[in-house]
Amino acid sequence: MNDTRIARLVKARKSYGAITALDGIDLDVHRGEILALLGPNGAGKSTSIALLLGLHRPDGGSATLFDKDPQDIDARRRIGVLLQAANLPATLKVDELLRLTASYYPEPRPVAECAALAGITDLLSRRYGALSGGQQRRVQFALAMAGRPDILFLDEPTVGMDIDARQSLWVSIRQLVAEGCAVVLTTHYLEEAEALADRVCVIAKGRVVSEGSVDAMRAHVSLRRIRCVTSLGIDTLQAWPEVVSVDTKQGRTVIATAQAEAVVRRLLDGDPGLSELEVQRAGLAEAFQEITRDTENLQEAA
Template sequence: MRPVPFSADPLRATPAPLATLRGVRRRRGAVQALDGVDLALPAGQVTALLGVNGAGKTTAIEILLGLQPADTGEVMLLGRHPSDLEARRHIGVMLQQAQLPERLRVGELLALTRSWYRAPRSVADCVALAGLDGLLERRYGRLSGGQQRRVQFALALCGRPKLLFLDEPTTGLDIGARQQVWRAIRSVVADGVGILLTTHYLEEAEALADRVVVLDAGRVRADGAVGEIRAQVAQRRIRCTTTVPLDVVASWPGVRRAETVDGHLVVMCDRVEPVLRRLLDADPQLGDLEVQRAGLAEAFVAMTTTADVMAGSKQEAA
């Protein structure tokens, strides 16, 4: 499956991206972590980098941050090499794991981090964006895991970054805290900040991302807007209540997957009409019928599954 190319208006100059990978390859031992990856992070957009564990997401982020080198290819961060201090002054980073001094209070952590920047965001703004009301006097080590993630998010925002790296930012957060982070992300993007987001919550990518890049086995499998990614997968979803047994429906031609969700039968299929006709013939009393285009989750699963099947076929042929 070929990546969706960027669309460009030849009559309008396209602003330079904030960060880029061009033809980047990186091998770690016997594993080809990245294999000719191209990635561009524009200002004022959320780019969601998706992939299963081991797909190459962490390697791509670490190369962009200068934490490990690329074997070949070009890496630029705000027009400079990723190790350049001036480039690093304009980024914010929230990784999956962070080691912060547990004895320091939240207010002290914010003060320390703000001291590294020439024109930092105010403490009040950091508190409001990350939902830290009532936590400034608490010691970091005494906070819950979700509260610590919110502090890490606030620290990433302290320096008014032009480019923000958010690696699984809402893992461990309850629904209310997750919604708070989503509002903050939308707010800073509206101010022109570029964001690279990785997440295992596909509904999060669907809600926030302007672009989606799917990495699989170190290669870009798809690159485009959420709607463009969905359009690459012709699947549709049928949802209904029926007396037809699940295993029977799952065996029908054209059915990719069938499952029961909240008392409803949910069927993924390439062509709706023959499956729906067969359902109605088998159960004239079928109810609560909905037919929808596949969401980002289904598109993502289809892309990575197809890549696995193709890889397996090549191995067998060899």
Template sequence: MNQDTCIARLEGVHKRYGAVTALDGIDLTIHRGELLALLGPNGAGKTTSISLLLGLHRADSGTVSLFGRDPQDIDARRRIGVMLQSANLPPTLKVKELLRLTASYYPQPRSVAECAGLAGITDLLDRRYVALSGGQQRRVQFAMALAGHPELLFLDEPTVGMDITSRQALWASIRQLVASGASVVLTTHYLEEAEALADRVCVIAKGRVVSEGTVDALRAHVAVRRIRCITATPADTVAAWPEVDTVSLQQGRLNIATTQAEAVVRRLLAVDADLSELEVQRAGLAEAFTEITRDSEAADAAQEAA
């Protein structure tokens, strides 16, 4: 991607907390108009990376920039919106009061009505924050993050506590913001969320980026395809084919794992012309993430043993 579109960067950044290395020379770029998903196991360095970009902490070494400035520069900070995992908000204020208070920090804020509409909380404006469910509170926090018309929005586990309907509504709002030119950095443990939203995915492990690319590029790390179908061909027969890795029978359907899906499908159709409900699926992002992190751990172990 063109470096001219880069609006935030970590370059060769190290960060330690006592004896713990949180970031180990990480390189990370965020570009205008993209949704970047940061994935990684707990303790990988995702939250520390965001904290540095927000100016909440300082790097021990390396370069951290936000819109070409120091992340603690007030002009840079006014161009971002933030929704962290936890938020300590005045519990007795009404939702509309929280939104007005947040908007007052910005020179040209969105209206309360626009923030509420984007976050799907118009019906909550007169409710006190303390009286809301966890999912409703997360939607209010999202509305507050939008108040300053951010060019770059940081969303740290944004849909925790939300039901499926609320989560999908928030996804639609996030897509709308990206389509309008905003950039979004998303951290999430819901891999289907990253799969649904991300233009680019960075997998972080032990304070370094171990893989990055589009969702499709990361899924390509896993060569196995999954075939499901209803067939009269016995599972034992299919399991004996050299192209097949594993076979199971579940609820009347054969489930086949193979790296040679086309060859297996041809054989299935050749032996059973009445085969039905045929599905062929590539690996999901969850499988790719598991394989990438496992490979990274194996490489680290081999390096330590050498």
């Protein structure tokens, strides 16, 4: 996949005084993929993006963007950025902001197309400062797309949005990726990463501690959840050696186990009237928690 790599950190190190933000991190971004960077606060996600954007220089190792220095103007014209905080002129109208931003690029995306992708067509004549937080976030997304970027950096893109606006933005992000754009996503909404990401990179203490597809991340968690309607009592189920825990939710029994097949067989044998049987693997949120917890335990043991 080397020929598809468009951004890279190699053994990148960055410190702020006595604080080590990145400790020899390796990170690749490939064309046409959505890479989700996950990690607790202070893990090094924002610093990683800052190095790829050329906002900071690594103290050691290297950062490249399209095989160039991230501060190279030709490389920077090929990116789009949506950071957590944006200080935009409150008195300008949305279409004025879009036209101004588009003027910085040689082949910008038409204003109407940016507005449609971001779901802000009805906001073009409104002043930016008069918009809600969620509306402003969608405008910022439109601005990030204005230059037809080959790589789009999205830092907490859907903060302040309701669920409909968030899911609409997910559709637009997938459309950009289908066109060949790469997306680097940081989010605290793990369901967002689960819905969008082709690849997940978990960062902790300035290092990559786990990397792979969402399914690969889920594989870190051995527990499965069995949901069913059964006449077997909680005390009976809790006595089975394969069962970790038992709960009831909305009239259904929920069993946590690392041996789902064995438990399902026992349920079928023990309750002929068993119904609404469903087996669920762990979600990304549970995998993330287990990965970061294991990392902390290893570091404490060291």
